[in-house]
Amino acid sequence: MAIDTTELDDEVEDVSWRALIVEDPGILCGKPTIAGTRISVELILDLLAAGTTTEQLLRDYPHLKPEQIHAALAFARACVVDHFEQARRALPTSTEAGA
Numbered sequence: 001m002a003i004d005t006t007e008l009d010d011e012v013e014d015v016s017w018r019a020l021i022v023e024d025p026g027i028l029c030g031k032p033t034i035a036g037t038r039i040s041v042e043l044i045l046d047l048l049a050a051g052t053t054t055e056q057l058l059r060d061y062p063h064l065k066p067e068q069i070h071a072a073l074a075f076a077r078a079c080v081v082d083h084f085e086q087a088r089r090a091l092p093t094s095t096e097a098g099a
Contacts, residue, residue, distance in 0.1 A: 016071070017070075017071035017072070017075040017078065020035050020067065020068055020071035021034065021035065021075045032075060034068045034071070037063065039061060039064065041076060044057065044069060044073075045072065045076055048069075054069055057069060
């Protein structure tokens with residue numbers, strides 16, 4: 001059963017992660033971070049994946065804002081979509097594969 005992500009896609013695109021996520025070679029070796037902080041997108045994803053709630057993140061990192069956490073998720077989504085698109089372009093089409 002396919003999941004309709006139309007509404008999700010629209011909501012995620014509303015998050016302007018480009019203004020909130022930066023890569024600076026002088027900060028955490030260039031890992032994507034929340035602008036103005038040394039908090040990496042990777043750390044946020046790790047904590048959320050481990051079960052930390054957004055509320056806990058905001059309590060433990062009081063200088064973070066909800067939109068920064070959402071931007072980290074939107075950035076990660078954009079990376080996954082980009083990776084999927086690159087991988088898909090590298091795959092042979094059904095006619096090339098002899099199907």
